[in-house]
Amino acid sequence: MSTPSPAAVAHSRRPLTTEGLSMLVGDNRPLSQVRVVPTSPSTNTAVLAKAEAKPDEWPHMSALVADHQTAGRGRSGRQWQTPAAAACTLSVVIRPSGVRRDAYGWAPLVVGLATVRALRTLGVGAMLKWPNDVVVEAGVREIPEWGKWRKVVGILCETVPGQDAIVAGIGINVSQAPGELPVPHAASLATLGATKLDRVALLRVLTAELADAVGMWEGTDDRGAIPASVGAVCATIGWDVAVDVPGASPVNGRAVGLSPQGGLLVETSSGERREILAGDVRVRRA
Numbered sequence: 552m553s554t555p556s557p558a559a560v561a562h563s564r565r566p567l568t569t570e571g572l573s574m575l576v577g578d579n580r581p582l583s584q585v586r587v588v589p590t591s592p593s594t595n596t597a598v599l600a601k602a603e604a605k606p607d608e609w610p611h612m613s614a615l616v617a618d619h620q621t622a623g624r625g626r627s628g629r630q631w632q633t634p635a636a637a638a639c640t641l642s643v644v645i646r647p648s649g650v651r652r653d654a655y656g657w658a659p660l661v662v663g664l665a666t667v668r669a670l671r672t673l674g675v676g677a678m679l680k681w682p683n684d685v686v687v688e689a690g691v692r693e694i695p696e697w698g699k700w701r702k703v704v705g706i707l708c709e710t711v712p713g714q715d716a717i718v719a720g721i722g723i724n725v726s727q728a729p730g731e732l733p734v735p736h737a738a739s740l741a742t743l744g745a746t747k748l749d750r751v752a753l754l755r756v757l758t759a760e761l762a763d764a765v766g767m768w769e770g771t772d773d774r775g776a777i778p779a780s781v782g783a784v785c786a787t788i789g790w791d792v793a794v795d796v797p798g799a800s801p802v803n804g805r806a807v808g809l810s811p812q813g814g815l816l817v818e819t820s821s822g823e824r825r826e827i828l829a830g831d832v833r834v835r836r837a
Contacts, residue, residue, distance in 0.1 A: 559741070563726040563748035564636035567618045571751060575614075581762035582643075584613040591617035594642035595707055595720035602644055602711045602718065611646040612762060616754070620722065634731050637739070639723040639750050643761065646716045648769050655717060656813035656828060657768065658708040659683040660781045662719045665764035666704050667784045669757040670723075673747050675703070675740060678786035681806070681815045681832055683707065686786060687743055694736045696833035700786070701738035721757070725750055782809055791835040792817065794827050802827060803835070 569587040576582045591597055594615045602609040620640035621632060633640070645658070663679040670677035670685065678700075680686045685704035686697075693699060707720040724732065724739035726748050732739065741748055768777050782788065787806045794802045794817060804819040814828040 559746075559748050560726045560728075563741075563750055565750075566636065567616060567750060567754075572616065572754060575755060575758050581758035582612050582614050583610045585616060586614070587616045587618065589617075590619045590621055591615070591640075592620070592622040593720075594620060594640055595709060595718050598642040598644060598718045599709060599711060602716060603713070606711075606714055606716070609644045611648075612643060612765070614641050614643045614758070616641040632733070633722070633724065634727060636750075637727045637731065638725050639721070639753055639757070641754070642718050642720045643758075644711075644716055645719055645765055646714075647765060650768060652710075652715065654812065655708075655710060657777060657781075658717045658719065659706050660785075660809075660813050661764050661768045661777060662706050662708060662721065662761065663704075664777075664781050664784060665760040666706065666721060666723070666757065668764070669753070669760040670703070670740075672756055672760075673740070673745060673753070675743060675745055677703065677784075679781065679784045681785055681787040681809075682813070682829075687738060688786075689738055689743055697736040698834045700736065700834065701743070702734075702736055703738045703740065703743065719761075723753065723757075725753065778809055778811075781813075785809070787815065787832055793833045793835055794830040795833065796827060796830045801833075802830070806832070 567587050572585050576585055594617050598615050617640045619635040659682050666685050667677040667679050677685050683706040684702050686700040686702050688699050689701045703724050705722045709718050726741045727739040729742055790806055792806050802817050802825050804817040807818045808816045810816055810826045814826045817825045
């Protein structure tokens with residue numbers, strides 16, 4: 552892994568502003584509105600509260616971007632922090648037209664697909680780790696439960712109470728040096744050797760890909776395109792895994808595909824095929 556130059560870090564960490572992201576908003580553009588705040592404990596927490604209280608003020612594809620998120624949330628109540636202005640942290644309200652609520656399990660996979668595609672346009676070999684992480688195979692050292700995968704993006708999708716709406720939180724590690732990363736299996740675009748660390752440019756590509764992926768999800772005539780597209784970028788499929796399932800014993804076996812609800816299909820040693828709708832995947836071996 553490489554260390555970002557001081558000049559590249561300084562350029563990447565220039566403050567984000569609402570005016571500086573205005574090109575993302577409008578007709579034939581990815582967002583309906585964007586608001587940028589200097590700091591936020593958690594953009595998802597903020598947007599969930601705002602969208603629940605005043606839904607008309609948070610239409611489909613409206614976004615809150617935090618220049619610095621100080622207490623980000625992940626699945627199962629996990630928290631994480633990043634240095635100021637070192638990451639892209641945003642939450643987007645998705646009100647998917649024509650998508651049944653029992654299909655909302657696809658939300659993190661749709662967001663993950665968009666994020667993978669955005670990073671690949673920047674030359675980063677991103678892959679989706681079911682259900683809500685984006686990883687890159689990097690380095691030579693195997694890390695228990697992660698192998699050579701390094702997490703560069705976390706995604707958290709939550710439904711807005713009483714509404715057919717999802718808040719999709721995305722956190723991308725951008726300019727962190729190795730010593731600024733919180734866990735051994737984490738990486739940033741900088742440590743992966745990416746030469747483009749401009750957060751505005753990254754948000755432009757990311758929101759465009761997100762709008763395209765959500766539009767594909769909404770397309771009733773092309774619904775099958777989402778499972779095929781997600782499956783094509785899902786690194787978990789084909790690996791031996793242990794899945795920690797809430798309230799039950801871990802499920803061990805080979806990840807063989809995705810279910811119609813967006814769950815992970817795991818074939819156990821006995822030949823039984825289990826559908827996992829929620830859980831944490833640990834890599835056992837290739």
